[in-house]
Amino acid sequence: MKLKNLIGKTFVLLISGALLFSCDSGKNVKMSQSSIIPIPVSLTDAQGSFTINSETKLSFQPELANEAQLLIQRLKTLTSLDLEIEEGAIDNVIDLSLNPNASLPDEGYILEIGKEKITVTGKTASGIFWGTQTLLQLIPNVERTDFGPNPQFKISSGSVEDYPEYEYRGMMMDVARHFFPVAEIKHLIDQISQYKINHLHLHLSDDQGWRIEIKSWPKLTEIGGSTQVGGESGGYYTQEDYKEIVRYAQERHITIVPEIDMPGHTNSALAAYGELNPGIKVPEKGAVVTEQTRMGVAGQPTPLYTGTEVGFSTLDTDNPVTYQFIEDVIREISEITPGPYFHIGGDESHVTEMEDYIPFIERAQDLVTKYGKRTLGWDEVAHAQLLPTSVAQYWAKSENAVMAIEQGAKVLISPATKVYLDMKYDSTTHIGLSWAAYIELDEAYNWDPTTLDEKIKREHVIGVEAPLWTETVTNRSEIEYLTFPRLAAIAEVAWSPKEKRDWESFSRRVKFHGKRWETEGINFYKSPKVDWE
Numbered sequence: 001m002k003l004k005n006l007i008g009k010t011f012v013l014l015i016s017g018a019l020l021f022s023c024d025s026g027k028n029v030k031m032s033q034s035s036i037i038p039i040p041v042s043l044t045d046a047q048g049s050f051t052i053n054s055e056t057k058l059s060f061q062p063e064l065a066n067e068a069q070l071l072i073q074r075l076k077t078l079t080s081l082d083l084e085i086e087e088g089a090i091d092n093v094i095d096l097s098l099n100p101n102a103s104l105p106d107e108g109y110i111l112e113i114g115k116e117k118i119t120v121t122g123k124t125a126s127g128i129f130w131g132t133q134t135l136l137q138l139i140p141n142v143e144r145t146d147f148g149p150n151p152q153f154k155i156s157s158g159s160v161e162d163y164p165e166y167e168y169r170g171m172m173m174d175v176a177r178h179f180f181p182v183a184e185i186k187h188l189i190d191q192i193s194q195y196k197i198n199h200l201h202l203h204l205s206d207d208q209g210w211r212i213e214i215k216s217w218p219k220l221t222e223i224g225g226s227t228q229v230g231g232e233s234g235g236y237y238t239q240e241d242y243k244e245i246v247r248y249a250q251e252r253h254i255t256i257v258p259e260i261d262m263p264g265h266t267n268s269a270l271a272a273y274g275e276l277n278p279g280i281k282v283p284e285k286g287a288v289v290t291e292q293t294r295m296g297v298a299g300q301p302t303p304l305y306t307g308t309e310v311g312f313s314t315l316d317t318d319n320p321v322t323y324q325f326i327e328d329v330i331r332e333i334s335e336i337t338p339g340p341y342f343h344i345g346g347d348e349s350h351v352t353e354m355e356d357y358i359p360f361i362e363r364a365q366d367l368v369t370k371y372g373k374r375t376l377g378w379d380e381v382a383h384a385q386l387l388p389t390s391v392a393q394y395w396a397k398s399e400n401a402v403m404a405i406e407q408g409a410k411v412l413i414s415p416a417t418k419v420y421l422d423m424k425y426d427s428t429t430h431i432g433l434s435w436a437a438y439i440e441l442d443e444a445y446n447w448d449p450t451t452l453d454e455k456i457k458r459e460h461v462i463g464v465e466a467p468l469w470t471e472t473v474t475n476r477s478e479i480e481y482l483t484f485p486r487l488a489a490i491a492e493v494a495w496s497p498k499e500k501r502d503w504e505s506f507s508r509r510v511k512f513h514g515k516r517w518e519t520e521g522i523n524f525y526k527s528p529k530v531d532w533e
Helices: 002-020 062-079 125-137 182-193 239-251 267-272 289-295 320-335 354-370 379-383 398-406 441-445 476-483 486-495 503-520
Strands: 042-052 057-060 093-098 109-113 117-122 153-162 168-174 199-203 255-262 341-345 374-378 391-394 410-413 461-468
Touching: 042 109, 057 062, 062 093, 062 125, 093 125, 109 125, 117 125, 125 153, 168 182, 168 486, 182 199, 182 239, 182 476, 199 461, 239 255, 255 320, 320 341, 320 354, 341 354, 354 374, 354 379, 374 379, 379 391, 379 398, 391 398, 398 410, 441 486, 441 503, 461 476, 461 486, 476 486, 486 503
Parallel strands: 057 093, 093 117, 168 199, 168 461, 199 255, 255 341, 341 374, 374 391, 391 410, 410 461
Antiparallel strands: 042 153, 109 117, 109 153
């Protein structure tokens, strides 16, 4: 009887052991066959593997405390393991190491995985952070319910040498059409940083809402921020809220780019301050004529607007108070924005005559420069005389981008037909728009910034940005659905060299990310272009 009980207990222990170490088995794929997105510049296989377990230590230089803490937090989420810090650890250690003399670009990194040690080396803290994002993608996907009390995660040995193709890799979030509180923006920052996105452009004002506190013009948020598309109550960020977003993004090596759209897309400002309103003007071709009556009487506030049509509003470009207004706005936001860019919009200003539009853009550009920032604007701004420090964001017309280049300015690539995340995937998509295109996952992937126009060369381009406009987007789940997996595809266009990108490879690798998104409750779109099973 005792022998029978002993055999039974032994069997239970063996089964338990198999469960405890289930994370350690399974497919231990070679480094060169891993599912890293964006795909690195170089991947090299080596013999053996490294096992992350409860005994694994983390070593880092004091300057990398932020990057180390973020790695600890993310590893705990993925593995349930809480790594201990041990400076100078030799065995079973993950080491983060700055090397200012490394022959790497500033955001580059080298990831080396041996049997006893993982090393992430970079020239800057940004490089280290991006290296840790790659490391985290090498950890096997395991359901949290399968962790057991002693989980282990095996990673194949090898090395990665990597650096970005473009310095600017961005996403734009429209918080004006629908407002999203700080917590939702932080969640988005966490998600996009995993794909080495390093700029988040916040569209802070539009006809439907003004979303950032301007202390010298308080009615902008009191009145202009009070509503949103559909008529629901809106919202806004206090300057303290905005500074918290900036801080949170900086920790994850993301630069916040604020946008105040002008001289069009300005009804929320006109509703707050009637003195900015020039009244009804004769529209140019393409304007929404049915909305002209909204401009009302010069000098009087306009009604709040909760629709989605564009092109009917403009600031009074002849009024000196308008330039005091935009200077105050640029000054206050620039003072709490450490990044180099200030976006002045400039798009779809159909009721602003070109003879008024051009000097307005040039004056706005001068004010941005006065407060120490570089001007960004949608591609229409190229009709004005741009400074060499300015950047035109190509979204609609390549000829505008070429005009900017011919003036010595740079371009940021955001073609609506390729990277607008608010576009539907196909005709059955339940949210989103389709005026530019249906953009399936392969169409978001299979393009290159240097092939859009023969006059736009690699040296003219600072990077790629994917905008998410929110006329139809109201919550986190809808943000995620339109963003993923397309942002992962666009991130690879922005980070990886053209010759390394391959749709078949990407469609294989993105399946790993789909499993992780499922585990983490991310509401992504299961494109039929990918065999997710």
